[in-house]
Structure formats: structure tokens, C-alpha cells
Amino acid sequence: VAIFNYCDKLAYIKSDDDKTCIEDKAWGFLSMPRHYWPNDFISYRGRISVVDRWSKVVSVDIWGVVDDDDNNSSSPPSSGVVKVVSPRMSYSNSSHSTYLVESSAGDLLLVEMFLRPEHGSPPSFKIFKLQFSSSGEEAKRVELKSLGDDTLFLCKTCSMAVSDFPECRPNSIYFADYYYLAANYPSPYDLVIFTFDDGSFQRVRIIQHLSQQHKKVSPVWIFPTMGSYQFCAYIWHE
Numbered sequence: 260v261a262i263f264n265y266c267d268k269l270a271y272i273k274s275d276d277d278k279t280c281i282e283d284k285a286w287g288f289l290s291m292p293r294h295y296w297p298n299d300f301i302s303y304r305g306r307i308s309v310v311d312r313w314s315k316v317v318s319v320d321i322w323g324v325v326d327d328d329d330n331n332s333s334s335p336p337s338s339g340v341v342k343v344v345s346p347r348m349s350y351s352n353s354s355h356s357t358y359l360v361e362s363s364a365g366d367l368l369l370v371e372m373f374l375r376p377e378h379g380s381p382p383s384f385k386i387f388k389l390q391f392s393s394s395g396e397e398a399k400r401v402e403l404k405s406l407g408d409d410t411l412f413l414c415k416t417c418s419m420a421v422s423d424f425p426e427c428r429p430n431s432i433y434f435a436d437y438y439y440l441a442a443n444y445p446s447p448y449d450l451v452i453f454t455f456d457d458g459s460f461q462r463v464r465i466i467q468h469l470s471q472q473h474k475k476v477s478p479v480w481i482f483p484t485m486g487s488y489q490f491c492a493y494i495w496h497e
Contacts, residue, residue, distance in 0.1 A: 260307055260321075262297050269297065269309070271321050289319065292343075299418070301359040303367050304395065308344075310357045314371060315347035316389065316398060344398040345369075345389060358413050362406075363422035367391075369400065370413060372434070381460040384432060384453065405455055406430045412480045419480060430455045 261270045269289045291297060291309070295317070300309040307319040320342075358370040371385040386406070389398040409420045410427045413434040421427065432453045450463040 260300060260302070262300065269300070269307070269319065271307075273321060287321065289321065292317070298357050299359050299415070301361060301367070301418075303359075303361060304391075306395075308359055308367060310359050310369060311347070312355055312357055313347045314345070314357050314369060315343065316345035316359075316369065318342050318344045318395070342396060344391070344396065345400060356415075358418045360411055360413075360418045360420050362388075362420045363409050367398075368403075368411075368420070370411065370418075370432075372413070381451070381453070406432075414480050417480055428452060428454055 262268070268291065270286050271289065272286055295315065296311055297309045298312045300307055300319075302308075305320075307321060308316060309319060310316045356372045356374070358372070360368045360370060362368050367389045369387040369389055371387075373383045373385075386403045387400040388403055390401055391398045406420075406429070408422045408429045410422070410424055410429055411432045412419050412421070413432060422429075427433070432455075434451055434453070452461045452463065453459070454461075
């Protein structure tokens, strides 16, 4: 699944059991509801959960889409495939980013990060567990004050929760320092660790200065599995 066309559509390729190569498959396209621009998405319980910057969560059932293989149509599927499971929040702060992460316990977490206008000031966070109804058609937000033993890695391209991860702080959030990215001058780029236990922030210098070209791309987390171990890398995606 991919967000494209100025963030108002989803593109997807369905997997199946015939091991068909991705290059041999056709992309399907799905338009979002009016005035809805996806900010993040995750595959959860057989559906794609999508959130916008105002924390409105919708559920997308791409398996309910009937593909038109005869004419290779890319027109939006019928309504009803996209369903609102959690309504929009009323926020006046435009500097607001949202993420969807599955916890190590299997819960779907909605993470809200509020940026502050002061240069270099750390953001504030709110974390909600989405409790779905038995039908999966609605979700109730329950605010969490702690992540327990989980560590969250937030990124615009991929976010993940891990537990008992060597050398990582539990009950913490690892994320990129986005304030400098918004600036129009070369500046340091930091990895920031926020710990819920004491509300502290720690900056880890990654790159001393960024070119204007690098400011236009987002870093990504990589979580490859190597046998019974996992390795976490923080890289630039160009």
C-alpha cells in the first residue's frame, strides 16, 4: 500500500497464494473521502487502517474491492469499502502529526505529536489505544500514560513497536527532529528519544549539516530479522 497523488489516494497491490511477482501485478487505486488526506497507515487485522493529521481513522478493506482486469480500470471502487472507525479530533494547532503503530501486545496505537513553534523546543505527545467493537466498525480512543515495556520508533514511512529490544529504552519514543527540517538553512539533524517515565528528551546527533536536497526526504527505520535476533538501523532514504 502506498499514499500518492498529494496524499489523497491509496495505491495497493493484493497478495495471493500464486507467488506472482509484483512486477506482473497491476496496481489498484482507492480515493479517500472528501477532504481526507492520509498521514499514515498500517495493516491491522486484515484491513488497512488509515489516519489523517486530525486523527480521523478510517478502515479500508481492499479485499472487498472488485478489480476490473478486463479494461484495467483505475476508477475508485464503490463506496462502503472505506469506513470511518474513529472521528476527527478538533485541534487548532496545525503543527500536528499522527502515526499508527501496533504494540507488542497486538493493540493498535494512535500517536499524536504536537510540534511547538519555538525553534528547538521538544514536541508533546498523546498516545491512544484504539479499542475496536466486536464488529470492527467502530473504535473507542483510550488515552495511555505509559507504553509499559514497549519502545516506539516513529517515522513518516514506517513506525514500529518493539519490546525487550537490546540497548533500547522501554516506555520511550524514538523519532527524528523535524524542526530543523522545516528551516531554510543548513542545520544539524538529530535523533530524539522521549522517555515517559520522567518526560525527558535526549538528542543524539546523527548528521551535522543537511543540504537542501536532504531536507526534502525523510529518514526510515529498518528492522531486519537475523535468525533469532533483530537489528535496528537508522538511515536516510533518497
